[in-house]
Every structure is written in C-alpha cells, then in structure tokens.
Amino acid sequence: MFPRLLKLPIHLCILATLALGCGTRVIRTPVFEKGVIESYLRSYQSGGQTLERGFEHPAVIAPVRLTHVLSFIDVELPKSKKKTDRRPAIPPELLYGVGDALGAALEQAGPDDEVVVRLLRQDKRLGIFSQDFLTAFVAYVKDGSLTLFFSHSDWELPKFGAGQEREELPEPREGVEQQRFRVLPSDAFITLGPRTLAVDWRNKRFAEPERIEVSPLGQVRRREILLEEVIEPVEEAAPEPVAPPESLSPAALRDLADLEEARRSGKITEGEYQQRRARILGAGSD
Numbered sequence: 001m002f003p004r005l006l007k008l009p010i011h012l013c014i015l016a017t018l019a020l021g022c023g024t025r026v027i028r029t030p031v032f033e034k035g036v037i038e039s040y041l042r043s044y045q046s047g048g049q050t051l052e053r054g055f056e057h058p059a060v061i062a063p064v065r066l067t068h069v070l071s072f073i074d075v076e077l078p079k080s081k082k083k084t085d086r087r088p089a090i091p092p093e094l095l096y097g098v099g100d101a102l103g104a105a106l107e108q109a110g111p112d113d114e115v116v117v118r119l120l121r122q123d124k125r126l127g128i129f130s131q132d133f134l135t136a137f138v139a140y141v142k143d144g145s146l147t148l149f150f151s152h153s154d155w156e157l158p159k160f161g162a163g164q165e166r167e168e169l170p171e172p173r174e175g176v177e178q179q180r181f182r183v184l185p186s187d188a189f190i191t192l193g194p195r196t197l198a199v200d201w202r203n204k205r206f207a208e209p210e211r212i213e214v215s216p217l218g219q220v221r222r223r224e225i226l227l228e229e230v231i232e233p234v235e236e237a238a239p240e241p242v243a244p245p246e247s248l249s250p251a252a253l254r255d256l257a258d259l260e261e262a263r264r265s266g267k268i269t270e271g272e273y274q275q276r277r278a279r280i281l282g283a284g285s286d
Contacts, residue, residue: 023047028116031108032101036120037094039101041113050112057109059141061201064270067099069146069201071211071222074184075153089153089183090135091121092212092222096271102139115139116172121154132157136172145190145198149174153181218278255280 027050029041044051073089090098098119105115121133136152151172170178174196182194188205190198213221259280263273 024051029113031105034097034101036122037097037101037117038119039105039115039117041105041109042116043110043112043114053112053114053140054142055109055111055113056141056144057106057111057113059106059109059146061103061106061146063099063103064096065099065201065206066102067095067270068206068209068211069199070098070102071095071209072186072188073148073150073197075150075181076184077153077181086184087154088222089137089150090119091154092220094119094121095212095220096269096274100269100271106139106141109140113140114174118169118172120157131159134169136170138172138174141201144200146201147192147196147198149193149196150181150183151176151178151195153179155179214274218274218281220274252280 024044024046027043027045029043030038031041032039043053070090071088071092074086075089077085077087079085098117101119102115102117105117109115116136116138118134118136121135122130123133124130133154133156134152135150135154137148137150139146139148141147149172152170155178157169172178175193177195183191183197185191185197185199188199188203192198211223213223215221256277259268259273259276262268263270268276
C-alpha cells in the first residue's frame with residue numbers, strides 16, 4: 001500500500017486543491033491505486049474556470065500495449081563526473097501494473113486533464129528495513145502521439161529521524177527538473193527534451209512484448225537488446241501463455257485453464273493475470 005505521506009485517498013472524488021499563485025489552482029482526481037502504484041488526473045483552474053489544454057482525451061489504449069511502450073524507455077543517471085548509470089525507466093517487475101494505472105487514467109481523462117503516475121519501489125534490507133524509491137511521470141495524448149515527461153526515476157526518498165513524518169511525495173510537473181537524468185528511448189520515439197518523449201502508440205511493434213519476458217513463475221524480466229533492429233509489422237495478438245511445469249496438480253491445471261479463459265475474454269487485465277498465475281504456480285508446486 002502507498003504510505004500515508006501520499007495524502008491521496010482513493011475514496012475522495014477530488015483531492016484537495018493547492019494554490020499555485022496568480023489565482024490558479026490544481027485539481028486532482030484519483031483514478032487508480034493498487035499496492036505501490038497510483039494514477040490520478042490533474043487539471044488547473046483560474047478565476048473559477050478550468051484552463052483548456054486541448055488533449056485528445058479520453059484515450060482508450062490497451063494497458064498491455066502501454067506496458068510494451070514503457071518497456072522501451074531507459075534512463076541515464078550521472079554516477080560520477082566520468083560515469084553514468086543506465087537502467088530501465090520503470091522497474092520491470094512493476095511494468096504491467098503501471099500499464100494498468102496509465103490505461104485507466106487515460107480512459108477517464110477529459111481534454112483538460114493530464115495524467116500523473118507515481119510508483120514506489122521498495123528495497124528490503126536484511127529482511128527488516130526497507131528503502132523507498134520514487135518513479136513519477138506525466139502523460140497525455142496530443143496530435144495523435146502519447147507524450148511522457150519523467151520527473152523522477154528510481155529516486156531514493158530522503159530518510160527521516162525517529163518520530164518525524166515524511167513530507168508529501170513530490171509531484172511531476174512538465175518542464176520542471178527535480179532529478180538529474182535523461183531519457184534514452186528507442187528509435188520508435190521522438191525526443192522532445194532531456195526527460196520528455198512522444199511516441200506513436202499505435203505502432204504495431206508495441207503489439208508484442210519485444211523488450212520484456214515473463215518467467216514460468218510470473219516474474220517479469222527485461223530482455224537485453226544490444227542493437228536496434230528493424231521490426232517487421234505484426235498483427236495485433238494476445239501474448240501466448242508460457243507452458244506450466246509438468247509437476248502441477250490437476251486442480252492447479254484447471255485453475256490455470258480458467259485463468260487463461262478469463263484473460264482471453266477480457267475479464268481481467270494483463271497485470272492481474274500475471275499475479276494470479278504466479279500464485280497458482282507457487283501453490284501448485286508445493
């Protein structure tokens with residue numbers, strides 16, 4: 001669950017408004033909160049009127065396609081004066097959940113709403129203590145492209161002394177630098193700035209999980225791509241399931257068959273499918 005410091009309870013219709021100066025206020029409407037991932041809509045008001053943004057919302061994009069889009073994005077962070085650290089913009093194990101959060105928000109957004117997505121990666125140390133790392137970005141659809149602005153990428157939250165509460169998590173704001181890094185997209189993207197990208201999300205290369213793979217136990221892993229290759233267009237298709245281990249019980253095999261049917265009929269999201277499949281395989285192998 002998100003820590004209390006977030007101050008974004010999902011049961012509220014509209015979150016508290018904050019003064020931005022010059023009579024402008026920001027309105028936040030929660031959409032998705034599951035575990036360490038959340039998304040919400042953000043719009044601005046001035047003089048009691050909502051500022052027009054001209055976004056092409058609502059936008060219905062399959063969460064699994066958004067997952068594939070995000071899997072193509074790396075970031076490069078300064079490690080020292082001569083060295084840099086390159087890594088995925090979104091932790092691979094959270095990609096499907098982020099795709100679900102982004103898809104839900106884009107579908108509910110209006111033409112004046114931008115989408116905000118935030119996630120926390122928790123790093124347990126010695127099995128007792130944990131450190132939280134924030135990734136946050138803004139997204140919207142305009143001129144037929146999906147635009148993504150990253151403000152934080154696996155940013156380590158400051159530590160606080162005993163009895164002290166953390167401040168509210170920082171929000172991503174397009175054009176405002178809050179962490180030093182640059183995005184490293186593939187050739188399918190257009191770079192608009194050090195941390196801003198635009199992509200044609202309809203591109204057929206995003207129909208398949210080219211950059212990620214799922215292990216038999218449901219673990220999402222990043223594929224290492226050393227060179228960009230020309231990808232031939234492929235027909236839109238649902239990902240093929242990974243064959244289950246032969247040692248599964250008959251009951252576990254039946255549960256897997258029912259789960260696959262729910263996935264194909266669209267009753268569950270790709271993220272839910274992967275999580276439930278991992279639980280079945282874990283229980284069935286005992």
